[in-house]
Amino acid sequence: METTQANGLERSLNLTIPLNQLQEEVAKRLKHLSKTAKMQGFRPGKVPLSILEKQYGGQLHQEALGDLAQNQFFMAIKENNFKVAGYPSFDANPDHKEESTIGLVARFEVFPDITIGNLKEVTINRPVTEVTDADIDRTLDILRKQRVSYTIVDRQAQNDDQVVIDFKGFIGDEPFQGGEADNYQLVLGQNQFLPDFEANVIGMKQGESKSFDLTFPEDYQATNLAGKTVRFDVKVHEVKEPVLPPVDEEFARSVGIQDGDVSKLRAEMKKNLEREVKNRIKSQVKDQVMQALLDKTLIDVPQFSLSQEVQRLRQNTLADLESRTGKKQSLDLPDSLFVDQAKRRVSLGLILGEIINSQSISSKPEQVRALIEEMASAYEQPDEIVRWYYQQKDRLQEAETVVLEDNVVEWVCAQVNTVDAPTSFEDLVGKQ
The missing domain is CATH 1.10.3120 (Trigger factor, domain 2)
Structure with missing residues (x-):
């Protein structure tokens, strides 16, 4: 059997299936089928071989040829120590001339030889x-911030504060969808809203109202607002500052230390x-x-x-x-x-x-x-x-x-x- 290299890892293998071997295999399968075949007008197992061959001969021929080709292929790759990647394909060999045999070409890929450099x-x-202790302290601060509470203060809002606001957005004089909320709790500095929005709220106090313009980015996810300049009316109801819990027994218990140590x-x-x-x-x-x-x-x-x-x-x-x-x-x-x-x-x-x-x-x-x-x-x-x-x-x-x-x-x-x-x-x- 002749093996040729195509491109890179592709290989082809010429197979030759003797016609008499194929005919014997088809006859064997036909005989096996005849024992159980059912067909109208005949008792089970009594259908004449000539009728079965006419009905199923083509199918049995293809199955037998495929099995013989695969058997020959796997014998060849074992002899040649090929490491086959995937499955082969089988095609008729256009250059095959011998009438007593059927010529096929098996095309397949092999795994590469691998040489690792220096x-x-x-x-x-x-x-x-x-x-370090400082790393532990920073991690504790993260846990404390996850358990933050807020208390009302009488001063201007600043970063990290929570403000309770009403806001309403307008394009021209028309409100736009999704641009309105009442008693919204906004934590400043966490980029929940556009930076220009939060920057305008910083400095406001409880009870204060304000109107301001801002422009949405060109790549804003809501395409109806992308690149547009809008007006927001904002009223602040409360300004609250963050209160982090102390690292004490109660805190330790809250994170799974049962005795609070x-x-x-x-x-x-x-x-x-x-x-x-x-x-x-x-x-x-x-x-x-x-x-x-x-x-x-x-x-x-x-x-x-x-x-x-x-x-x-x-x-x-x-x-x-x-x-x-x-x-x-x-x-x-x-x-x-x-x-x-x-x-x-x-x-x-x-x-x-x-x-x-x-x-x-x-x-x-x-x-x-x-x-x-x-x-x-x-x-x-x-x-x-x-x-x-x-x-x-x-x-x-x-x-x-x-x-x-x-x-x-x-x-x-x-x-x-x-x-x-x-x-x-x-x-x-x-x-x-």
């Missing part, structure tokens, strides 16, 4: 971050922040490793694998939209939206697979258990979460995949130059 040329920056609260928060730091460092190092592998590896992506991944990403996007909107989506999302991401994912999958195979990397049961227990520790009932993972094979496989990828990252980090990079908590996790 990883010693790569530098990975590993963040080094310590959780503030020192326990701070210790628990430090533990949570350190877990967040660990996860962020792990994520950043992994991102750098994956990018380095892509940069150091020239790889052709099989079109079959790329198409499959594009389809999967499209389905995931539609499912996500459905979950967000509660409506079934029928959007025609073009392949171009997903091709780049799909190519990256398929490429990384092939590269990681090569490293796993060549370096005999595996996920050990104790590593999987440790990962599951670590993830479960973030929940109130960690033992239940651990059991939940081990109850279904699919969930356990997800954890095994994470461990496998972590082991690959660890192997790559041992090959590259890894530099510790002192990083503040805020720079690592982002300002909150």
